[in-house]
Amino acid sequence: AQKVTQAQTEISVVEKEDVTLDCVYETRDTTYYLFWYKQPPSGELVFLIRRNSFDEQNEISGRYSWNFQKSTSSFNFTITASQVVDSAVYFCALSEARNQGGKLIFGQGTELSVKP
Amino acid sequence: GAVVSQHPSWVICKSGTSVKIECRSLDFQATTMFWYRQFPKQSLMLMATSNEGSKATYEQGVEKDKFLINHASLTLSTLTVTSAHPEDSSFYICSAGSLMAAGANVLTFGAGSRLTVL
Numbered sequence: 001a002q003k004v005t006q007a008q009t010e011i012s013v014v015e016k017e018d019v020t021l022d023c024v025y026e027t028r029d030t031t032y033y034l035f036w037y038k039q040p041p042s043g044e045l046v047f048l049i050r051r052n053s054f055d056e057q058n059e060i061s062g063r064y065s066w067n068f069q070k071s072t073s074s075f076n077f078t079i080t081a082s083q084v085v086d087s088a089v090y091f092c093a094l095s096e097a098r099n100q101g102g103k104l105i106f107g108q109g110t111e112l113s114v115k116p
Numbered sequence: 117g118a119v120v121s122q123h124p125s126w127v128i129c130k131s132g133t134s135v136k137i138e139c140r141s142l143d144f145q146a147t148t149m150f151w152y153r154q155f156p157k158q159s160l161m162l163m164a165t166s167n168e169g170s171k172a173t174y175e176q177g178v179e180k181d182k183f184l185i186n187h188a189s190l191t192l193s194t195l196t197v198t199s200a201h202p203e204d205s206s207f208y209i210c211s212a213g214s215l216m217a218a219g220a221n222v223l224t225f226g227a228g229s230r231l232t233v234l
Contacts, residue, residue, distance in 0.1 A: 037225075043207055045160075045225040091159065103150060104211075104223065106160045 002027040004094050006107035013082050014115050021077045021110045023092030029053075031097035034068065034075045035104065040088045048090075051075065053097075082114045118144050120212050122226030129200055130234055137195045137229045139210030145190035146212035150223075151183075154207040163208075166193040200233040207231075 003026040013019045025034065036048040049059065051068055059066045063080045079086055089111045093104040119142040129135050139149055147168045152160040164185050165173040172185035182204075184196040193212075197204050209228040 042227075043209075043230065044227040045209065047223075047225075103162060103165060104160075105162075108159045 002029075002032075002094055002096060002105050004092050004105055004107035006090075006092055006110050008110045009108065010111045010113070012113045012115065015084060016081050017114075018078060018080050019082050019112065019114075021079075021090050021092075021112065023075045023077065023107060025073050025075065025092070025094045027094060027096060029096045033095045033097070035091075035093040035095070036066065036075075036077050037091045037093065038088045039091060039109070045091075048077075079112075082112075084114050084116055087112055087114045118142075118212070118224040120210065120224045120226040122210055122229055124229055125227060126230040126232075128232045128234065131201050132199055134196055134198045135200055135231060137197075137208055137210075137231075139193045139195070139212065139226050141191045141212040141224075144212075146193075147190060149187060149193040149210055149212045151185065151193075151195050152209045152211070154209060154228075156207075160209060163195075168193075197231065200231070202233045205231055205233045 005024045007022055011019060032053045034051045038046040038048055049066055056068050056070055065078045067076045089109045091109045092107040095104050121140045121142055123138045127135055149166040151163045153163050154160045162175050163178045166185045166187040168187045168190050174180045182198055184198060187193040207228050207230050209225055211223045211225045213223050
């Protein structure tokens with residue numbers, strides 16, 4: 001069975017601090033997709049990244065970076081020099097290959113609060 | 117990029133009435149759409165997979181007679197909450213996939229519909 005665990009329910013940081021959001025997943029498939037989404041108070045899901053299981057390269061996009069490690073089944077997300085606008089709930093999600101990237105299994109979400 | 121429109125964005129209704137939520141893919145065709153439900157401070161839970169031209173596939177524990185899904189065209193799926201009760205109050209989000217050349221779906225989510233049943 002597939003499962004996504006985000007152990008951190010809430011994180012609070014002060015602006016400009018770096019923060020890492022943890023994500024651990026379980027799946028029996030060898031081919032799968034991992035995602036991160038941001039959900040601001042408005043509720044809309046904002047896509048951040050999609051990574052397939054064969055691509056373990058870490059990725060950096062501006063202040064965002066992702067560390068994918070298959071050996072530990074983790075796909076952690078780091079925000080460097082956090083800003084107040086980063087405050088939101090962040091979801092990690094998994095989709096198995098047979099669903100062709102659809103049908104997402106979401107983690108519980110991590111609520112990030114960045115204080116000025 | 118792909119856009120999914122969801123309507124209404126919020127709705128308040130009386131207990132016992134039915135509410136219809138629409139999910140439209142605006143600039144692409146979606147043979148499959150997904151409906152999720154999110155209770156306050158909780159994660160998104162997949163309710164059902166909507167397949168164009170055929171019956172929806174419901175997740176375990178989701179009442180198909182309660183949550184009617186119709187996917188009549190390649191750009192429209194509807195979710196009808198029948199005889200709504202206060203416990204149905206939730207945030208409902210749809211997503212639609214456009215198939216990339218690599219064979220993987222890129223999912224686009226609608227903005228969500230907040231249902232409050234009085």
